[in-house]
Amino acid sequence: MTGRAFLTALPAATLLAACLAGPAQAHPHVWVKAKAEILFAPDGTVKAIRQHWSFDEAYSAYITQGLDKNGDGKLTPDELADLAKVNMDSLPEVEFFTIAKVNGRKQEFGTPTDAGLVFENKILTLNYTLPLKHPPPKSRSFGIEVGDPTYFVAFEIVDEPDAVVTRDAPAGCIVRVNRPPKLADDVAQKLAQEDITATPDMSGYEVTTRALVACP
Template sequence: MHRIHAALLLLGLLLPGLLAPAGAEAHPHVWVQARSEVVLDEARNLVGMRVSWTFDPDYSAFAVLNLDSKRDGVPDPDKLATLARERVAALAETGYFVQAKLNGRPLAFSPPGDARAEYRDGRLTLSFTLAPLASPGAVRTLVVTTSDPDFYVAFGLAPGPEAVRLAGSPACLLKVTHPAKEARIGEQLIPDSEATARPGAAAATGADYTGRVLVACP
């Protein structure tokens, strides 16, 4: 089984019936609005990145099935907490879907210890903090993207100027490049023939829908 496909199964991100032939996998099955905060210390070292993902209504409803013991439409807090821990633990296999380079070198992250989930207005939000696995030194440039190489999950930036923030070092500059295209729920983004005939078609198409965060320090 494909590595990313297996990881999504661990996450519970694929709804029943979506394990279809490759031609039917030519579009995302889950949509995420992402928010993040890059935190630096006074010496411009990267402390971590606070990440928050809000899922589409269909996946949100699926994810909280059987978490509402009172049948009042509100998932039990303890079950939401367990869901958050399990989902974030499984994300380690995918590198948390975050690709980061600090001063031109790939950046690895330690397992988050603050996973939490919230369900509000029919939307599930998963939040956690990514900290560098080892001290990489002061930031000169930090480039971050969030994407699924197989495009089973479409990550978009949340609307508004607060989608990405920079904290802790006012001398550094933050530049957010919004994706060229926006993935809409249910939209067919890759023709079936292309998805089956050309390796890497999903990743190439997904790049058009991926934003980029750049932090530059003097």
């Protein structure tokens, strides 16, 4: 699976133009600033992840062209509903760009809910809730990884206090976020020279952000 699968539900011409509109016209093709909320059930079980993904300005502008149906210069959630569905229908193919682990054991995801797009300040943001399919009993650790290993879509969990937060967590739980190191200048330059349709070998590089929720 590659990040390209996230975008191929769109018409090929639209995909290509969106990529060309992106920064540097290079690999990666879409930039995403991400936030996550870890949602707990009353019994202390992690039940879901609430994702918030904000796309880069160039991609946001291109992918929303022609969606202002009433011509009022604003994009409402209703006008963005079809685009949100396209995104959500394609995300299972790439496992939601997310890995969740409880006590080190990888978890399966259920059917996402509460999905929608918001367009504000020239930025398109996808919000949705990703439930665990079989939430295990209360555990001491819950970890997530967010990213596209092929680097077709470049995810960055924002460096802000609310980048990864818990909701209704047991008392004493703490969150630690571990971001990947910045790619060296020579590596970034090499990627910028890649053919726009290419998917380079990223096996030697760390491009995903990890967060761990530890509870007493």
